[in-house]
Amino acid sequence: MTAAGTPAANTAARPTGGGRRLPLTWLGVAPYFLYVGLFLLLPTVILAVGAFTDKEGNPTLSNVTAIGQPYLFSSFVGSAIISIVSALVGAIAGALLAYAVATGNPRGTLRRVVTSAAGVFAQFGGVTLVFAFIATLGTVGLVTVFLKDHGIDIFANGVWLYDPRGLTLIYTYFQIPLMVLVFLPALDGIRPQWREATESLGGNTWQYWRYVAGPLLAPAFLGCTLLLFANAFSAYATAAVLITQGGVLVPLQIAALFQSETGQAQPGLAKALALAMVVIVTIVMLLYALLQRRTSRWLR
């Protein structure tokens, strides 16, 4: 740590005029800002600038407008569909699982086991996950073989594991635990007094969910779904290992441009796609943060 030394040294360095900020104090955070500037902000600037620069270095909008082309636009559509579907499935299944956990003993082992498992499975992604599913539902996977032995051929209409449908299924494997992790605090925030108050005022279960618990949980549920969307949208590794065809998803398209001739010819294109991803994810995360604020106000 290159921070300034003892206060004695600081005092000695202080100008007698007084009032001016001690430059030595700022030295303490210099390494951090230097590092972040070089390895986080600089790449972001490179993205932002490069997206609007053509091969010769002149400013242009051609990279951005190129996104409108069918082959690029369709990858956004593909990403959006997979992200929305896996987010919705993950959100609903995850919310149900979280509810099952929340209604149990808050200090019990079941809860601890499930939340720890959720922590493990939420980070289980990419390469290892794909191989797990190949071992399960691949052409010679455990479940495939088991079902075939019982007369059910799940691939009768084509092997779907290695296309977007399979990818969506695989995504739910980490979306559900993620939903449990982010939604559980909201469920914990539902006080039993609200249910009891509703009952004493004459309400039944349906009315409780319709007028009290439902509206209270809606922002949290929506926010968490958005988070799941952003999570799926940003994912690369899983798709890269599973899917061989290049352009179905935006991350795959970026990788393809990266590694190909077309990419060298139009360096700004990959950057424009990357920037578009950043913009989309940022907007989604901002909405998530706003909804979380409302949730934490109600369900502290």
Place this chain on the structure above:
Amino acid sequence: MATAAREAGAGVEVRLEDLRRSYAGVSALNGLSLTMAPGEMVALLGPSGCGKTTAMRLVAGLEEAQSGRVMFGGKDVTALPANKRDVGMVFQAYSLFPHMTAQQNVAFGLSLHKVNPAERNRRAGEMLELVGLSQYANRYAHQLSGGQQQRVALARALAIRPTVLLLDEPLSALDAKVRTRLRDEIRRVQLEVGTTTLFVTHDQEEALAIADRVGVMNKGRLEQLGPPTEIYSRPATSFVAEFVGLTNRLAGVVSDGEVEVLGIRLPLVQPDAANGPAIALVRPEAVSLAANSDVSGPLVGTVIAVSFLGALSRVTVGLGDDVTVLAQLPTSEASAHQSGSRVQLTIRRDPVLIARDETTAADV
């Protein structure tokens, strides 16, 4: 508002018959029987775990009684679920629905009772005015103080004109100053509306201050039920004597219907008590002091501390053998005695209760 009272109608009689409830083999309520007169406010007072909250939840229908009956106005409601019993409840905390304004909270019960919107708003407004919060109608829970939230909760509970009003330690989560103000508010509103009310608390000052009758509970049983003055000055058991108000525990010997303590004889509340060693329970206000620096004896001691409480003061006097006695006097008298001075005690000859065992209310 007399209109509100007239519209609500007089309260109904509430009767609890031998209610029992246990959890996992541990008995929480051990046969509670109690009859509340129409419009009466009864406080259930006791330490945590005494069963008062369980009793209330059985009346509300939030828990099922394992035996016994609950009757509202002669009708047996024991088998009815909570949402069919028409009770109003105010909780200790988190009473209000956070996503609704005060007005919406109060109107909510009315919407569940299928009251049309115009009438809903009129009655909600009326109730908010009753608790003095009309100008906060459009505020949300997090914009209201703790005391205001509880008042809205009270308005909400009363808006549906319930048969019974149940208050589950409504003041426990509030600051001391707010507590005193709010308990008077609650009493005022309750008298105006006239609903039979059950009020659960562990704070004996609250219970004594506003209830018509107080039921002191311990270990699932009702130890004594009566008006506050009776509970305080004629406690039926040593538990009641020690839980309500302060008590001195003085070792003594019972003989011939009196107990000898510190060299003097005091009459007993129960003159037929068996002879032998016992602990006499003496109220601090029965003890008075006189300055005395020369004499010695069992009633002479040294002032250890003086606590100034406003109009009253409490003086702790240390006698020989590690015995301390608490005396309560008007401050004008107490100021004559300072820490370290020698004083002589006089104990008024009020009938006292005796306890035989060592457990005290503090141990429960």
Place this chain on the structure above:
Amino acid sequence: MNRSRRLRLNIFRVTVFLAMGTFFLVPIAAMMEFSTRGRSDTGPRTMEAWTNIIKTPDLVAGILASLELAAITSIAMLVLLLPTMVWVRLRLPALHRIVEFLCLLPLVIPAIALVVGVFPINRWMRINISDSILLLSFFYLVLVMPYSYRALDAGLAAIDIKTLSEAARSLGAGWFTVMMRVIVPNMSSAILNASLLSVAVVLGEYTFANLLTYENLQVAIVYVGEVSATTSIAVAVASLLFAFALLMVLSFVGRPRERVARPEDPIPAPASRSLPLSDSFIGVPK
């Protein structure tokens, strides 16, 4: 709650747990089964795939590289973040929001997007500094920052840095002593958390390594997978078990201490945004 409602609830819970349990455990079981398959359909089970791991030089190299990267990244993270965060809390509280923003910024920049911007920087470094895979740790540090920041922040919030450091300095301690002998020992579980999170992220990282053409563990697994599916699945199981063990340690060791409320603190306790430990992995690149 009455009996019939409780019964319905319990039926619901049992159903959900069974269904989810099956869904999540079957792939794990399938991996184990697959990795122990014999040569033919009827052949005996074998650990051949597992022993192959050590016999495959690409895998061994990948494992070693990833472990080294994990270690370097964790240490670099601690050396960079912890002093900075302490310094901001003690001397420059106005910068708190900026530092927090920057540390959490990588959460909104997908790894696949960031790597596009990183590529020219990496190329420059490869030419001018070194061709070693360990260069990746510079970039990995950015990826682990959000998770480590949250873990360290939770730890810092639980102890009163200001009072502790002032007490130490009044007794004559220099800054290094304050860090090493006062702050670090009181944050041991948060530091452990942050480190384990970094390790887990680095071990599972694929995007950067793949697109910047380095061969780390995950890249090696994919490469070997094209040759021998069973071996790569065996490695996958091994890395999963390792990650699982890490997270078990996290859950049981890393419990942040209760914060004592102090009204005059300029930096508010992150109660509303503090996350339970299991939340640590939100947004890990996949």
